[in-house]
Each structure stands twice: as C-alpha cells, then as structure tokens.
Amino acid sequence: MKRASHRILIIGGVAAGPAAAAKAKRLNPNLDITLFEQGEFISYGTCSMPYYVGDVIKNHEDIITFSPEKFEKEKGCVVKTKHRVVEIKPHRRRIVVHNLHDDKFEECEYDQLLIAAGASARVPNKEWLKASNVFTIKHLSDSIAVKNYIAQKNPRKVTIIGGGYIGMEMAEAFSERHLDVTVIHKAGHPMNTLESETQAIVLDEIKRHGVQFIGSSEIQTIAIEGGAAKSVKTQHQSIEADLIVLALGFEPNTELAKNIKIRCGRFGGILTDQFLRTNIEHIYAAGACTEIKNIVSNKPIYLPLGNIANKMGWIAGENIAGGHAEFRGVVRTTAVKVFDLEVASVGLSSVEAEASGFKVVIESIRAYSHSRAYPGSKPVFVKLIIDGLSKRLIGANLVGEKGAALRADVLSVAIQNKMTIRQIAEMDLMYTPPLAPVWDPILVAANQAAKKLDKKILN
Amino acid sequence: MKRASHRILIIGGVAAGPAAAAKAKRLNPNLDITLFEQGEFISYGTCSMPYYVGDVIKNHEDIITFSPEKFEKEKGCVVKTKHRVVEIKPHRRRIVVHNLHDDKFEECEYDQLLIAAGASARVPNKEWLKASNVFTIKHLSDSIAVKNYIAQKNPRKVTIIGGGYIGMEMAEAFSERHLDVTVIHKAGHPMNTLESETQAIVLDEIKRHGVQFIGSSEIQTIAIEGGAAKSVKTQHQSIEADLIVLALGFEPNTELAKNIKIRCGRFGGILTDQFLRTNIEHIYAAGACTEIKNIVSNKPIYLPLGNIANKMGWIAGENIAGGHAEFRGVVRTTAVKVFDLEVASVGLSSVEAEASGFKVVIESIRAYSHSRAYPGSKPVFVKLIIDGLSKRLIGANLVGEKGAALRADVLSVAIQNKMTIRQIAEMDLMYTPPLAPVWDPILVAANQAAKKLDKKILN
Numbered sequence A, B: 001m002k003r004a005s006h007r008i009l010i011i012g013g014v015a016a017g018p019a020a021a022a023k024a025k026r027l028n029p030n031l032d033i034t035l036f037e038q039g040e041f042i043s044y045g046t047c048s049m050p051y052y053v054g055d056v057i058k059n060h061e062d063i064i065t066f067s068p069e070k071f072e073k074e075k076g077c078v079v080k081t082k083h084r085v086v087e088i089k090p091h092r093r094r095i096v097v098h099n100l101h102d103d104k105f106e107e108c109e110y111d112q113l114l115i116a117a118g119a120s121a122r123v124p125n126k127e128w129l130k131a132s133n134v135f136t137i138k139h140l141s142d143s144i145a146v147k148n149y150i151a152q153k154n155p156r157k158v159t160i161i162g163g164g165y166i167g168m169e170m171a172e173a174f175s176e177r178h179l180d181v182t183v184i185h186k187a188g189h190p191m192n193t194l195e196s197e198t199q200a201i202v203l204d205e206i207k208r209h210g211v212q213f214i215g216s217s218e219i220q221t222i223a224i225e226g227g228a229a230k231s232v233k234t235q236h237q238s239i240e241a242d243l244i245v246l247a248l249g250f251e252p253n254t255e256l257a258k259n260i261k262i263r264c265g266r267f268g269g270i271l272t273d274q275f276l277r278t279n280i281e282h283i284y285a286a287g288a289c290t291e292i293k294n295i296v297s298n299k300p301i302y303l304p305l306g307n308i309a310n311k312m313g314w315i316a317g318e319n320i321a322g323g324h325a326e327f328r329g330v331v332r333t334t335a336v337k338v339f340d341l342e343v344a345s346v347g348l349s350s351v352e353a354e355a356s357g358f359k360v361v362i363e364s365i366r367a368y369s370h371s372r373a374y375p376g377s378k379p380v381f382v383k384l385i386i387d388g389l390s391k392r393l394i395g396a397n398l399v400g401e402k403g404a405a406l407r408a409d410v411l412s413v414a415i416q417n418k419m420t421i422r423q424i425a426e427m428d429l430m431y432t433p434p435l436a437p438v439w440d441p442i443l444v445a446a447n448q449a450a451k452k453l454d455k456k457i458l459n
Helices: A015-025 A046-053 A070-075 A126-131 A140-153 A165-176 A198-208 A255-259 A306-320 A350-355 A406-417 A421-425 A441-456 B016-027 B044-055 B068-075 B126-130 B140-153 B166-177 B194-210 B255-259 B306-320 B350-355 B405-416 B421-425 B441-458
Strands: A008-009 A032-037 A080-081 A083-089 A094-099 A104-109 A111-115 A119-122 A135-138 A157-161 A180-184 A212-214 A221-225 A229-235 A236-240 A243-246 A249-251 A283-284 A292-293 A299-301 A335-339 A341-345 A360-368 A381-388 A395-401 B005-011 B032-037 B078-080 B083-089 B095-098 B104-109 B112-115 B119-122 B135-136 B157-161 B179-183 B213-214 B219-225 B228-234 B238-240 B243-246 B249-252 B282-286 B292-294 B299-301 B333-338 B339-348 B358-367 B380-386 B393-400
Touching: A008 A015, A015 A032, A015 A070, A015 A111, A015 A306, A032 A083, A046 A140, A046 A165, A070 A080, A083 A255, A111 A306, A126 A135, A126 A221, A126 A243, A135 A140, A135 B157, A135 B282, A140 A243, A157 A165, A165 A180, A165 A198, A165 A335, A198 A212, A198 A335, A198 A341, A198 A381, A198 A395, A249 B032, A283 A306, A341 A406, A350 A360, A350 A381, A350 A395, A350 B421, A360 A441, A381 A441, A395 A441, A406 A421, A406 A441, A406 B405, A421 A441, B005 B016, B016 B032, B016 B068, B016 B112, B016 B306, B032 B083, B044 B140, B044 B166, B068 B078, B083 B238, B083 B255, B112 B306, B126 B135, B126 B219, B126 B243, B140 B243, B157 B166, B166 B179, B166 B194, B166 B333, B194 B213, B194 B333, B194 B380, B194 B393, B282 B306, B339 B405, B350 B358, B350 B380, B350 B393, B358 B441, B380 B441, B393 B405, B405 B421, B405 B441, B421 B441
Parallel strands: A008 A032, A008 A111, A032 A080, A111 A283, A135 A243, A157 A180, A157 A243, A180 A212, B005 B032, B005 B112, B032 B078, B112 B282, B135 B243, B157 B179, B157 B243, B179 B213
Antiparallel strands: A083 A094, A094 A104, A119 A249, A221 A229, A229 A236, A292 A299, A335 A341, A341 A395, A360 A381, A381 A395, B083 B095, B095 B104, B119 B249, B219 B228, B228 B238, B292 B299, B333 B339, B339 B393, B358 B380, B380 B393
C-alpha cells in the first residue's frame, strides 16, 4: 500500500453502489470512498417507483433511503451526484469524470474500482423520448416526471408498451389514478418468463380491472406532433395516447466496461467471478450492470432486481474492504403484485428447463391459502417444474390473492437445497385454520407431483 | 393371506384414522376396512373448533370433512360411530367393541390394526366436568355444547384455565362473542413453549383486546353449586365465572395400547418405528396418541396437531396397504393466530436447545413485513436460535400482524436442510415493495446473527 488510506471509487449510486460503499466503510473505516452518480438522487427504491406514480406512495422522498448529504454524514463516504464517469483508464488506475454541474472533466485515482452502473430502459428509438409525453420508468427522475405530467396535463389515455413486470405494475399504477390503460405486448399474453397458466391468470386479472391488453402486437412507431406523442402504431393498428410509457425491459450499462475489454456475457452484462471481480485487476462489478449465475441451471442470467443489487453491493463492499465474501448466485425468486394477485416465480420456467436439457415433469394444482371453513381463504395456483431424472424441484409458479409470494420463498429454499419432490411433500409446514390449511398448497402440489412421478416409473 | 380380502380395523375417526382408511383403500381397493369411533362425528377439524365457538365459523357442519355416510360412500370403508373399542387381543388378532347404541359388545378380527385413538383434554378433576358450565375443547361435541350453552344461558364471565395455544384461541373466540374473558395460567406469561420475548408480545396482545390474564396462578378447585360452577379458586384468589373452559393441554389416549404392553414414551404417547409400526405385530399407531421424533433434537416429542395426524394417517394407510412409506419426524413448525398477530415457532426453543446440550447463540430483530414506503407494512419480530458449534439454525420464533407464519415455513425448510446461518443469510427470497422488503426480516435476522457468530470466534 502506497498511501495511508486506500482509495475506493464507485460508479453508480442507486443500489449496489451505496450498499458496497456503506459496507466497505463499516468494515474498514480507513477507506477513502467516493461514489459517483450521474443523476441527482442516490439510494432509492427503483421497485417502489410504480407505487409512487400510482400515488399509493405520496412523496418521492419516501422511497429514498439516503440523500447524498445524509449518506456522506452517516456513512463517511464522499458522494458526487451529477457526476458522470466517462472513461476508465485501468493501466493508470484512473477514471475520467464529467462534472455535469460545471461541465468540467477531472481524473480520479483509485486503488479499487467498483462498477455499479446499473441498467437502462430499453428504448427502440431514442427520438421518441424527446416527446413531452413519452417516458421510461428507470430513474427516480423519470417517475417524478411522469407524476408531474399527470398532475399538470391531466392525460386520459395511457399506453404502456411492454407487458412485463414493470408493464403490469405501471398498468396497476395508472389504474389507481383512474386513467384508461392500454398495454401493447409482443406476445399473446403478458409476462413472458412465467408459465402459460400464470400468464392467463394475470391477463384475466388486468382485464378484470379494466386494462385493455393488445397482444401479439409490435410497436412500429410513435406519431409525434408539435413535440407530443399522439398515437402508437403497431403492425395492426393505431392507438391514441395522451401518455406513453416504454416498459420494454432493461439492459445493463456496460459501455465503460466494454471500452476497456471487461468481459461481458451473452445478455450484455458484465461477467464476474464469485468475489465479484471482473477480468481487469482492481475492478469489481455488482448489480444491474452484471450477469449472475442461476444456481439451478448453473448458467448466467440477467436479472436486474433491487434486492440482488443490494446483496451484491454488500459482497463487493466486503471484498473491497479486504474480505472474501462470495456471491453464489440466485435461485431466481421473483414476485410482483398485479392488482389483487401475488404473482411469484422461482427457479427455471418449464421452457428454460427444457432448453437446459432437463427431462421436465410438471404438475399444477389449485388449493386454498388457509382452511376453507375459516372466512377469507383464497385459491392459490401452484405449478411445479421438476427434473424427471433427479426428481428434484427446479422451478415453480405461484399465484393467488394471499400467501403466494411467501410460499415461493419456501420453494426457493427447497430448490436451493436440491430437495426432491418426495422430500418437499414431507416438509413440515405450519397449520392453523386462519393462516394455512391442513395440507398446504405446496404439499398438495408436491404430493400430486410425487404420484405422477411414481406412475412415470411404472410406465 | 388366508382370506381374499385383508381385514383392516382402525380405532379412531377424527384425523389420522380417516386419513389412513382413505389412503389404504385407494391404494388397495380390495382391503376390507372398518373405522371405529366412540363419538358421534368423524373427520373434523379439531383446530377449527375455537373459530366455531367464536362464531367466525357459523355451523359445525362447516368443519366436518366427511359425515360417516359420506365417508362410507366415497371412500368405501365401513364407519361405526358410537362404537368404543375396549380391548385389543393381539394373540387372537381381535378387538372387543362396545356398541354404545345398544350397549352390546362384539369381537372383530383384524389382519392389521391401526390405533389412531387421539388425545384427551387434561382434566385435574373429572368431577368438575359434571357441572353444566365447565367444558373442555377436544371433541366436536364439546364445542357444540359450549356454543349451545352460550346461546341458551347468555353467560357474561368466562374463565379459561390454561394459557397455551387453545387457551389463547379460546380467549379470542370468547372475545369475538363479547364476553368478559379471564385466563388463569400457571406461569407468569402465556404459551410456555415459546421464547420469553414472544410470550411478552402475546400477553400485550391479549391485554390490548381486553382479556384479563392472571399469571403465576394454579387452580385449586372449582366451586360448584346446584350443578353449576360459580367460581374458580387459585392459591391467591377466587374468580367468579359463568362459564369455565379447561385448556390445560392434551394427553395421548393409550389405555388400550398400554394394556397389551405396546411401548410408550416419556410423554405417555405410543412409540412407533418410522413405518408407524408399534412393537406388537400387525399393530400400527398414528396421530395424537403417539410420540413423534423431533428431527432437530432427534428426540421424541408429543405434538398433537391435526396436520401431523393427517400426514401420519397417510403414511400408516400406505403401509397397511403394503407400502413402505416412512415418517421421518417433524421440525415442529407451529403457528397460531392471537387476535391480530400471527405467532409462529419452529424447531427447538432456546430452553430446549440448552437442555439438549447445544451451545446456544440467539439473535432477535424487528424488521418490516414489506417495504415501509408502501402502506400497510407491519413489524415482524424474529428470534433465531442457533447451535454455536455447527452454526446451524435449530429454532426460531416469528411474530407479527403479517407474514410471520409463512416465514416460519421458510425457516422450517432451512432447518430441515441443516442450513447454517451464513447460508440462510444468502437465501434468495423474493422482493417487491407491497409483499416483502429488500432485506427480508429473515435475512436481516440471519445477517445480524452471522455477525454475532463471527465476533464470537474472534473473541
């Protein structure tokens, strides 16, 4: 070590960046840590933004964990917002930073660098975003802009382009605001990564709440007049719109990394080892700019979620501070609220499992969230995806008004531990009439699946 | 086999008995199965009875899964209610049955016998039950009697003797009926098997709902006048009561078994092997008359719960039909609703863990059920009980208004898989603001515990 204190630079201030900074500083208070964020805000809950737009969460401050000032004060790190890192010079261990306040450029030296540059919304045509009423939902500033637009311009017709997680959450958000909502989606059903049965349930749910869903339609262009979008054109039709949200997914921010030949994967995300080191010395990466390992398929996936970014941030932070923490990957446990439903998925989808070479056996059931005699029980749909050879659970979808998402957590732990269906059928789950039935939906599904597997052996 | 069809006799018709009968008959339709039940009802949800008394569940039929007639018709087994088995003659493979309808005795031959005789409420003095207003809550007929008593006599003051699971549920039930409820309990806090912090939370909750709790008090006698109880006397005081419920726990019904030297354990329950065979040939046992293995301590415990009885019934039924199903024991995952709280426990208590020789490390936290920015999040108390040597989780308590019980299931699976605290801290649990926070309460607790364990090594 040349200097008394190690210099740590972190690119990106939303989730992984602040998590890493705080963790590293706590473990080693001598570190000299600076966080660069191109936007105005740091440390906010990206996943809470649809609820902020829907006005279920009133103020944008409510989804900010730390203001830059508070973070500096409480965590002892320097925070530079409106600072865009434009180049990494790995041989000189420097980065070039564009200060957006005064439009000046400066170079900063590092001993360790963390790239936590996050993701960007996928936008087919950047020109569209120049329209005053076309938005993406990625940065807190995007959400503030949408909410301000609603307050000021009182739009009636909203079109969401893309029927994935964010598309569904935004459909709910705009419905909360009593707007007419249309979702345009490439596939016939929303939410591509879920099982077809789940997709059908979700589609029913959004329709039941008055959302118009236009499936099997690809956006061709957005008609813009006088600086404002007027309609969305697909191959089939033209849909008038007062407000348009592009919800076509995210892509990792890797320009900086690619310029210095940091290795990226097939989804475009930065590849790291289990210590979150890139292939360039002294450079770590974490969060939505990286690909991560799915521990079921053992293959890299791209999964830009806030909790994973936070977890990776902690691990990177620990290692930057001299630790040896490992990020072993994810089962991929996801949940989303779609109006009255909890929609959860865990592990591989049946399509992915087939593609990964598993001999897939599936089983689906509907059972009740708690004893039917006790008021308020709700059906839970459970679909299990099983490797027919090892008899292990490799994936599941769960949907219902109550207790679907936390049951996905139960199955996540089962998958992580490579439990067979028989072992899952034997799990000791709680029972009390107001909270769970004698046979939990998970056990009902596992018992059914075990019977099916037994028959398959006999045949 | 001497006869074309095997004769299976089952003693007990509430949970394990019907489950075994249905399972065995389904696997082998040639079996000739007869179920004997001394009461009037079979196949009902014992755990739902407090909600029936509380009138949250209106009709007793709602907690009956099968009437005797329906069970006979749909499951193809003979059902004999009001038939009390009074003797087993293992050498002749016969039982002696007292037909309570006509007061006659008959002998029935079996090839295989299942004892699923259940449990009885613990009663310090049988004379007390002769009073018109003193009840236990074990059989459906008990619950019907209590509910009828309330309807007919309009009692005001209810005293519950015993502050365990049933005591808490009955306190809630009577509060739903707007009665004045007093709970008398031996220990200073309710719910002996839970952690002291959890007990304190439960005590606050019942007090908050107007229940009077008299702790550290043992019942000496019940004063009965003219066939009705007037008051309950403890060593300290006399409490007037219009209605008294004895909720002092349950004991296994093993008289029949003990008479023929079927081996029982230290809690008085029948001991079986993993196939649920007793030490007497051709005799199985299942449900609340048995002891079961706690897979965390590897010691037998007594745990008369409906879901476990059902599971054991299935396993016994499968084996009676010629299978080789195993009952491997329980983690002991329990949950109870106490007014607005979900109160759950899993694995060993810290007291049990110490007694079992573990070097116990504990950690407790309070975190939120979902993102705090999203309305409706509620604190969840989590206490982890850890084996300091192996670093494995061996028990936990979880309490909160939302999502405590299903999170106990998550930890049950973790314990079953012998996961270390570090592995639990790395679990991939879902995150979405309305359903779970970025750091699930389980992860918060596990991370805290991992830090504590790390420090303990350093010291």
